[in-house]
Amino acid sequence: MGKRRLPCITNDHTRLWLLLLIAYLGRVTATTFIDGSSSIVKLNYGSFQGSVAGELEMFLGMPFAAPPIGNLRFAPPEPPIPFNGVRQATTFGSACFQQVQPSINISASPAVTPPITPGLFINVVKPAKIPSGKALPVLFWIYGGGFQVGDTSLNPGNTVVSRSIALDEPVVYVSANYRLSALGWLAGKEVKEAGIGNAGLRDQRFAMKWVQDHIRHFGGDPNRVTIWGESAGAISVGAHIVVNDGNPTGLFHGAVMESGSPLPTVDITTKQPVFEQLLANTGCTGSADPIACLRAVPFDVLGDAMNLSDSLFSFASRIIPWQPTVDGDFIKRDPQVSIQKGLYAKVPFITGDCDDEGTLFSLSNTNITTNEEFLSYMENIYFRGLVSQEQLAEVAAAYPENVTLGSPFDTGTANAITPEFKRMASVSGDLFFQAPRRFFLQTASKTQSTYAFLFKRGKSIPILGASHGTDIPEFYGTGTDPDFIGTDGLAQGKLTCFIVNFANTGNPSLPKNPISLLSAVDWKPWSSSPTSPPILTFLDPAPAISITSDTSREEAMNLLSRISLELDSSAGQ
Numbered sequence: 058m059g060k061r062r063l064p065c066i067t068n069d070h071t072r073l074w075l076l077l078l079i080a081y082l083g084r085v086t087a088t089t090f091i092d093g094s095s096s097i098v099k100l101n102y103g104s105f106q107g108s109v110a111g112e113l114e115m116f117l118g119m120p121f122a123a124p125p126i127g128n129l130r131f132a133p134p135e136p137p138i139p140f141n142g143v144r145q146a147t148t149f150g151s152a153c154f155q156q157v158q159p160s161i162n163i164s165a166s167p168a169v170t171p172p173i174t175p176g177l178f179i180n181v182v183k184p185a186k187i188p189s190g191k192a193l194p195v196l197f198w199i200y201g202g203g204f205q206v207g208d209t210s211l212n213p214g215n216t217v218v219s220r221s222i223a224l225d226e227p228v229v230y231v232s233a234n235y236r237l238s239a240l241g242w243l244a245g246k247e248v249k250e251a252g253i254g255n256a257g258l259r260d261q262r263f264a265m266k267w268v269q270d271h272i273r274h275f276g277g278d279p280n281r282v283t284i285w286g287e288s289a290g291a292i293s294v295g296a297h298i299v300v301n302d303g304n305p306t307g308l309f310h311g312a313v314m315e316s317g318s319p320l321p322t323v324d325i326t327t328k329q330p331v332f333e334q335l336l337a338n339t340g341c342t343g344s345a346d347p348i349a350c351l352r353a354v355p356f357d358v359l360g361d362a363m364n365l366s367d368s369l370f371s372f373a374s375r376i377i378p379w380q381p382t383v384d385g386d387f388i389k390r391d392p393q394v395s396i397q398k399g400l401y402a403k404v405p406f407i408t409g410d411c412d413d414e415g416t417l418f419s420l421s422n423t424n425i426t427t428n429e430e431f432l433s434y435m436e437n438i439y440f441r442g443l444v445s446q447e448q449l450a451e452v453a454a455a456y457p458e459n460v461t462l463g464s465p466f467d468t469g470t471a472n473a474i475t476p477e478f479k480r481m482a483s484v485s486g487d488l489f490f491q492a493p494r495r496f497f498l499q500t501a502s503k504t505q506s507t508y509a510f511l512f513k514r515g516k517s518i519p520i521l522g523a524s525h526g527t528d529i530p531e532f533y534g535t536g537t538d539p540d541f542i543g544t545d546g547l548a549q550g551k552l553t554c555f556i557v558n559f560a561n562t563g564n565p566s567l568p569k570n571p572i573s574l575l576s577a578v579d580w581k582p583w584s585s586s587p588t589s590p591p592i593l594t595f596l597d598p599a600p601a602i603s604i605t606s607d608t609s610r611e612e613a614m615n616l617l618s619r620i621s622l623e624l625d626s627s628a629g630q
Contacts, residue, residue: 095185098274102139105146107181112222113215114185116275118150121179121233121267122260130352131243131253134177134263150178152208156238156379157364179233179264181275182214184222192278194560197268197309198232199261201288201317201526203369204380205238216534221557224570228560229277233264238363242379244325245332247347254325254384258296265297265308283311283560287529289380291317291408295497296381296388298402299395305402311563312406313556315532316414316525318493319392319401321621323441325382331366338362370421373438375489393493393622396500405563406501407556408494409510409592413465413522415486416472420520423475428458431477439488443624452620455613456484465522472520488621490525492614495607502584508565509583509607510552510593517597531595532556551595551602555580578602 095107095114107116122134129135153175187193198214200207214230221228235241241257248254269279286294291314297305298312299319336342339362341350351359366378383391395401425434436442436449444452456462463479464486465472473479494509501507512528515521534553555565562568566580581604583590592607 097143100271100274102137103141104143106143108147109185110215111219112185113218114183115215116146116181118148118178118180119144119146120150120176121264122177124175125177125236125240125256126175128352131240131248131256131348133253133256133259149180149208149210149213150176150234152210153177153234153237154240154360154363155208156205156366156368158206158368158370177234177236177260177264178209179231179267180209180214181272181277182218182230183275183277184218184227184229187227187276191276192273192281193227193229193276194281194283195229195231195268195272195277195279196556196560197265197282197284198230199235199284199286199290199293200232201286201290202237203377204242204257204289205369205377207234207237207289209234212529212533214533217532217553217557220534220553221560224554224557226557226561226568226570228557229272229275231264231268231272231277233261233267235260235264238379239335239359239366240363242381243332243335243348243351244328244379244382244384246326246329248332249325249384251348252384252386253348255296255381255387258293258300258381258387261293262297262300262308269308280307280310281560282309283313283556284309285313285315285556286317287315287532288317288525291315292320292381293317295319295392295493296322298404298406299392299400300387302389303395303399303401303403305404309402309404311404311559312402313559314406314408314494315528316410316490318408318490318497319396320381320489320493321393321624322381322383322388322391325384328378328382331378334366335362338365370418372422372424375418375485376438376441391622393496393618396497397622399500399504401497401501403505405506405508405559407508407510407559407565408498409512409528410486410490410494411523411525411528412511412513412516413482413486414490414525415464415482415484416521417525419478419482419485422481423478425477425481426475427477428453431458431480434481435484439484440620440624444620448620448623451616452484455610455616456480456487465516465518465520465524468516468522472522474520484617487610487614488617491610492617492621495614496618498583498590498607502582502590506563507583508559508580508593509590510595511605511607512595514595514597514599528552528595551600555593578604580604583607 095109097104097106105116105119107114120137123138209232218230235257272279284294294312294314295318336347339354339358341347344350425431436444460473460479461469464482498507513523515523515527531552558567559565580593581591589606591604594603594605
């Protein structure tokens, strides 16, 4: 499909939101320059030649599965098609279909919907020089984008690998694309009967299996794989932690969840109205075999239909049409129920959020300006009409109208662009991010090493504060800490070093490498203090960090977690 642009949007709040959206999608500057050719890697289905950029060797755009077209549209991934000869692996493969999001008329902004060359591609970035016989730990990245947009090229990983080399703790970085929107997350009773739910998660899992089969050819150790994601990518990591009743079958050995956790998840059949609307918009209503009809529809027609569904920033906010669901097969039950049952992967993990996760998503419902409208929204949208009036009253009391208590937190009366905005933002951030993170930690910290972080930088940003996605530069080593320039000349975010440590040792504070400038930081496991769990907190001004207590809004978050579990139980999940 060709490029699409939407009309210029003039609302100031919306303009600010959209500018932040570009950052949220991870458009971190990390340009790759090609210096020369590299060795050829021979896999069991074909050979690839990558490229060298300084100290890095990159193999980009390698297919890890057959193109999901024709009868494979919506289907679980299948092995890649074998080929003869040597293919060049020097550019990223095409992004999967991107559902149209609101945009602004900026000449330098990327196309909303890129040209489509269907395929599932994987990338490997590694040190150019790896001693013979040495196998390096692997970081497997899953991008975010609300399960509707996202691409591996947005976070190439070169800065992470460069930093690992400078620390003398080298890693191999892997990223893979996965299907988005209806292509990856089709749901409904017919989808359940066909056994094709959660195709996007199946894509990710298939790419993890590719790593197990092939990463040794790139100098990686398949027995030391850390899966890492942000936003929808972190939610995906949380899902993989409970898949297969928590048995990772050797696919990963550690996890990092950046603004996302194992979330309360609805049953696949509850999405039937969304499925029926897709049928109507593609002309498949009344078909004897609706899935076969959707597979036969020209892609332009299907793409237009997907673009008619709610976007990431519709009025319903985080209640999006395309997302992981409980299909009874790949995801057997609500992930939080799996956590209660102890059916989750017993691997060390890092998990954390930005302080003001809900502000960005609450800009789409600023027409809610009264307590009555707030309560109605909570009841019918966030709690799906299943909450009792008593529970609703408890939520209203836990999150009062007092703007000084809302998000952006700790900003007093500032940023109250409507009487209910900061209140909405605080509930949204806690319900979808902070409370699920703490719920998981409360259980998993008793069975494995767990580490928590909180990103509170950017409080001076009007309206949004320390909003969703603002921590990405800290992870990807493109931060601007004035006293944190690495030996490789790159301005580095502290979390870059922590994640490299974690990939190598399972402990983000070890080894105590003097050039990381983090030797004085002692980031202890969340379980080290039962009454005051430690959380690594990033503060203004950079590069300030501190160990604080993960107890903020404790009663309110426990309330949200309890209601979520009760609603899932009442819905029969």
